[in-house]
Amino acid sequence: MFSARLYAGSLRSLRPAGTFLRHLSTTKVCLGRAVVYANNGDPSSVLSVVSYPPVPSTPPPNSINIKFILSPINPADINVIEGVYPSKPTKTDALTTQGLGSEGKPVFIGGNEGLAQVTAVGQGTANSLKVGDWVIITKQQAGTWMSERNILAQDVARVPQASKLQEDQAATLTVNPPTAYNMLHDFVRLKEGDWVIQNGANSAVGQAVIQIAAAEKINTINLVRSRDNIDQLKEQLTQLGATHVLTYDELADKSTRDKIKVWTGGKPIRLGLNCVGGKETTSMARFLGQDAHLVSYGAMSKQPLSLPTSLFIFKNLTAHGFWQSQWYKTKSAEDRDKLMEVLVGYISSGKLSTPDHEVLQIKSSQSDDEAASTIREIFKKLSEGRYGKKVLLRVD
Amino acid sequence: MFSARLYAGSLRSLRPAGTFLRHLSTTKVCLGRAVVYANNGDPSSVLSVVSYPPVPSTPPPNSINIKFILSPINPADINVIEGVYPSKPTKTDALTTQGLGSEGKPVFIGGNEGLAQVTAVGQGTANSLKVGDWVIITKQQAGTWMSERNILAQDVARVPQASKLQEDQAATLTVNPPTAYNMLHDFVRLKEGDWVIQNGANSAVGQAVIQIAAAEKINTINLVRSRDNIDQLKEQLTQLGATHVLTYDELADKSTRDKIKVWTGGKPIRLGLNCVGGKETTSMARFLGQDAHLVSYGAMSKQPLSLPTSLFIFKNLTAHGFWQSQWYKTKSAEDRDKLMEVLVGYISSGKLSTPDHEVLQIKSSQSDDEAASTIREIFKKLSEGRYGKKVLLRVD
Structure with a gap:
């Protein structure tokens, strides 16, 4: 279950800290931000942006902390938000139990594809991830339109030969x-x-x-x-x-x-x-x-x-x-890694280029509401097919 | 090529015998008969029945002489005659060079499925067929609505455990x-x-x-x-x-x-x-x-x-x-035999019954024209979907 996994270890340690966090939010230090929605519907209406407390610096066993670099907005994401896509995310209360966003109710976090950097590694993670590694999210509908999170190590894959790739190349590698x-x-x-x-x-x-x-x-x-x-x-x-x-x-x-x-x-x-x-x-x-x-x-x-x-x-x-x-679900990690190896080879040798795109940055200087209206505007244009380019989200 | 194979050995031996054959046909001894058509079209218009001289009693090497027992009329046969079926027969002049039927022009012989009995075996036939064996025609669109013919041994398959089957069961075994x-x-x-x-x-x-x-x-x-x-x-x-x-x-x-x-x-x-x-x-x-x-x-x-x-x-x-x-085309004779073995097992044990059918007999007492009008009438009813039953043709 998504909500059980996300912040699996962090929820308990955060709950008693409500007052502290409200204090933090008034002093504007290092809150995370996420693009979320409480109900399915037209993305240009239902999406909002919420701030949430920093992820605890020590990840629970078998999990890692990551900081998102770029998270693509794919056509299928619109269908997911509309609620008509067969692969559905699970609502999480990890953000909202802090009294932040969506009136305290559980929300969906947007995004399926995303490039992130490992910031901390919990005990016993099987895939030998290290701080600084670039990873892509392989778990379906895990939520990627956000600044940082804790995630089970098994739900990501290290970007192979990451040094050969630009951020945009690595971010659009998964789908x-x-x-x-x-x-x-x-x-x-x-x-x-x-x-x-x-x-x-x-x-x-x-x-x-x-x-x-x-x-x-x-x-x-x-x-x-x-x-x-x-x-x-x-x-x-x-x-x-x-x-x-x-x-x-x-x-x-x-x-x-x-x-x-x-x-x-x-x-x-x-x-x-x-x-x-x-x-x-x-x-x-x-x-x-x-x-x-x-x-x-x-x-x-x-x-x-x-x-x-x-x-x-x-x-x-x-x-x-x-x-x-479905391919990711049914294939082994070795199959996945082998595939990535081949694709990175094509990309780094210039045989496979990233399609036209632009980076949409949600700046830390924007309020949640300002950020939300930026996001909603983009989705309005996307649904109308007025965007020729792929949009990559960067949440500061 | 169909026309080259049919009567492969018999054509040459028959050609000089035209006068003899015309004589034979007036004395009505043992002529073969076939349901044929010269042009594609509505079966109830284009089908005719022709008589042809007896097949020479010694088959050319690798071929056999067969006498048809029952030949089903399948829905696809209508499409073949209409010319809209992808698997097309080849015209043969084997019947008409004798000056019999279709004004001496090459014709198509109707029918794809058929049960026949071996009446003579040529030298070197590979599948150890014997006189008296029941065979089914496996070559596509070979022509089965007829009384007897010569055919390459490779274009038939012996009916396995034939003693366990009725004629109608064996005749409808192939498709x-x-x-x-x-x-x-x-x-x-x-x-x-x-x-x-x-x-x-x-x-x-x-x-x-x-x-x-x-x-x-x-x-x-x-x-x-x-x-x-x-x-x-x-x-x-x-x-x-x-x-x-x-x-x-x-x-x-x-x-x-x-x-x-x-x-x-x-x-x-x-x-x-x-x-x-x-x-x-x-x-x-x-x-x-x-x-x-x-x-x-x-x-x-x-x-x-x-x-x-x-x-x-x-x-x-x-x-x-x-x-x-297509299955018959791409599979080996062993695969085919194995399949038949299984099906005959089901049939002989009463687990698989032959669908409702009736036998339409073209009697030797009928003239070619009388026989043709019987056939055309049946096809009129078949095209109109007025036949609930499968029709099995028996050409005397």
């Missing part, structure tokens, strides 16, 4: 690059010169797919929505390593089948990656060859996957889903 | 029972007491699924369309071994989820079998548990498979197709 890598490797054994087709190709995962495939000499056909600056987008994706980029309209054109046959030399496309759903995916699936696999990791169109049964029966199509959170 | 058996075994490792859900449960395959599952102590939830005699149908399927039978309307009822939970004791349903497509399959898929497999082998509604992407991503659903023809 999108592994999704791209695993989808390219877990379903079809691709060889150099093979072909993959994907839609939503300019998403963060899509860009990682392009780059990892290019690094492994796999060809990609990349589908994107048409837009005003389509040539610029095509150029950008081609720079990343895309073999071909097509709009959905171009894909629908009758001449495209022949064109793709020329590109591939008639080689069947055996892997399709889908984050869109709906008719765009139906069209894409028709370009898959015999014994192909269609892997879905998103449904941006909010339309169901609709596929002719004949593709399954006569072309032996197999349709799968992919969810990186 | 539906193996489809049911393989779908129950190839995708999920089911244990006694596990649950399977299927739609189109009263189809020939559906009935075989019910019986094989019951024999293996697997529970089935069976979905059928509502109809006037629904209680009778439910009773019939329950007699076969169905654990539960529901109409699609009953499935849609809100109380059904709880009802199924009680039935299964909360055990997740890990296998769904689909021959319908469309919204009935969407509803069914929502009852599948975590890590389930949905296997499609038909699309009777002619609607595509439409599934929420979330089932794939968050419940790790995998969607497959199954095509028995």
